Amino acid sequence: MLDAHGLSELTATAELLAAELLTNAHRHTAQEYALRVLEVGGRLRVGVWDRDWRVPVGFEEDGRPVDLDAEGGRGLRLVRACSERRGVSVLRDLGVSRGGKLLWVDCGAVE
Template identity: 50%
Template sequence: MPENESWEYSLSIPNDPRAVTVSRRTLRLILTMHGLIGLVDVAELLATELVANAVRHTKGPAALRVHWAAGVLRIGAWDSDPAPPEPPVPFDQAVEWEREEGRGLALVRACSELWGWQPLYRDGSRGKLVWCELGAA
């Protein structure tokens, strides 16, 4: 894939736990079609965590955003809650590993090259975008 090629996709999703699977499968298809199969596994993990947080912790709609430019893949999840996400807890701190929640942003931080969040407006609604980046390596 040419490094100078750029593209962006956005998938609007309802506040429904099934949207996480739809988002993950859509991301796999996007990356495969663009010849970025080497990023699929980590990108799926990151997108799953971001979208799951957007669906689990808010009541409104959400969106998966995928952007490729200059050899960097940016994955983001928009949600309708403008409050910042809870900071990730480091893995070496007291985290109950049996729990099914509470490690999402720690995984994002550990598996991505860069992550963050920003307030964002979408279709006239306030909210935030939580994002992370992966290089093509």
């Protein structure tokens, strides 16, 4: 998809960020979730929406030590390390947005 827009250099990073955010949504919500990829303000934005309004611990800087022997728990640290900016929109209204949250991360500059 990114090749068609001349953004092939961002493919690996965008795929990693999408995979980590989608995996987190899959593991921690029993409801539907969706991926969004778009250009915002000159950057490529990868976002994942799910119906759970709670923001996962570790999406923002959390200061917890890394357990190097654990099988999980490093995905959101990886997201923080590989993204330039990140944010969350909590959607509490059940109208058009269907509630939940949208976690988004920006990577690379779009020229």
